[in-house]
Amino acid sequence: MEKRQELYAGKAKSVYATDDPDLLVLHFRDDTSAFDGERMESLARKGMVNNRFNAFIMETLQGAGIPTHFVKRLSDTESLVKRLEMIPVECVVRNLAAGGLVKRLGVEEGKELVPPTFELFLKNDALHDPMINESLAETFGWATSEQLAEMKALTFKVNEVLKQLFADGGLLLVDYKLEFGLFQGQIVLGDEFSPDGCRLWDAETRNKMDKDRFRQGLGGVIEAYEEVGRRIGIGFD
Numbered sequence: 001m002e003k004r005q006e007l008y009a010g011k012a013k014s015v016y017a018t019d020d021p022d023l024l025v026l027h028f029r030d031d032t033s034a035f036d037g038e039r040m041e042s043l044a045r046k047g048m049v050n051n052r053f054n055a056f057i058m059e060t061l062q063g064a065g066i067p068t069h070f071v072k073r074l075s076d077t078e079s080l081v082k083r084l085e086m087i088p089v090e091c092v093v094r095n096l097a098a099g100g101l102v103k104r105l106g107v108e109e110g111k112e113l114v115p116p117t118f119e120l121f122l123k124n125d126a127l128h129d130p131m132i133n134e135s136l137a138e139t140f141g142w143a144t145s146e147q148l149a150e151m152k153a154l155t156f157k158v159n160e161v162l163k164q165l166f167a168d169g170g171l172l173l174v175d176y177k178l179e180f181g182l183f184q185g186q187i188v189l190g191d192e193f194s195p196d197g198c199r200l201w202d203a204e205t206r207n208k209m210d211k212d213r214f215r216q217g218l219g220g221v222i223e224a225y226e227e228v229g230r231r232i233g234i235g236f237d
């Protein structure tokens with residue numbers, strides 16, 4: 001496999017073509033953004049930590065029967081993935097109230113959500129990723145109703161696998177965002193799963209161990225990501 005030209009540079013990752021039209025290289029950079037890119041900072045080791053974190057989670061999910069784009073980790077900061085036709089809809093599941101939900105509905109942070117909630121957001125930075133619903137997604141052609149049903153089922157299946165994985169490490173999986181795409185017509189989990197796109201709290205102290213440390217200026221961002229990784233069995237050396 002040969003890495004070719006850069007196709008896209010996002011806020012945290014860069015995407016490269018390869019000599020195989022079905023495969024891409026994802027480069028996890030140290031860049032960290034919050035508030036739609038309003039705040040940007042480079043955090044040493046972040047690319048390496050998120051690349052290893054994501055590889056571990058994607059392999060775990062694949063092992064649990066969830067189709068993912070992940071092929072293999074290539075280096076400290078790069079992974080090989082299947083090239084997907086991305087669906088511009090973000091799927092969010094919440095087990096506990098936090099972030100946008102607390103702001104929007106005025107519920108208490110940390111309230112247990114039974115059953116867990118499922119929300120859709122349009123992937124559109126210029127519009128600040130607005131919340132949408134299945135009707136809007138279908139009407140505007142972002143996803144079909146069958147694709148939405150499948151994405152929802154897979155997102156909840158991920159919840160069962162990861163809630164337990166993190167619980168075993170003394171962590172609460174508060175919420176997370178997933179992105180899906182199509183590979184040869186099949187819905188496949190894409191993008192990444194790392195503490196950048198989810199909330200994780202220490203089960204006892206409820207200390208935040210995810211990107212909220214960056215959003216809220218709490219410091220120790222990458223140290224927290226590494227601590228989470230260690231607790232679920234990832235080595236970073």
Ligand code: ATP
Nearest residue numbers: 009010011012013015069081082083084086190191
């Ligand atoms: P956001 O942070 O809102 O997700 P971004 O575009 O800045 O947006 P990055 O993670 O920096 O996000 O960029 C990675 C890009 O690669 C994303 O647009 C993501 O949808 C896309 N992507 C991820 N996995 C694949 C894949 N397997 N095939 C094609 N594109 C992918």
Ligand code: TYD
Nearest residue numbers: 098099100101121129175176177197198199
């Ligand atoms: P949410 O609380 O709606 O938004 P915010 O974090 O901006 O207050 O987010 C729920 C979870 O999904 C949280 O762990 C962050 C993640 N997420 C993203 O990573 N990117 C997104 O574009 C969205 C909508 C959510």
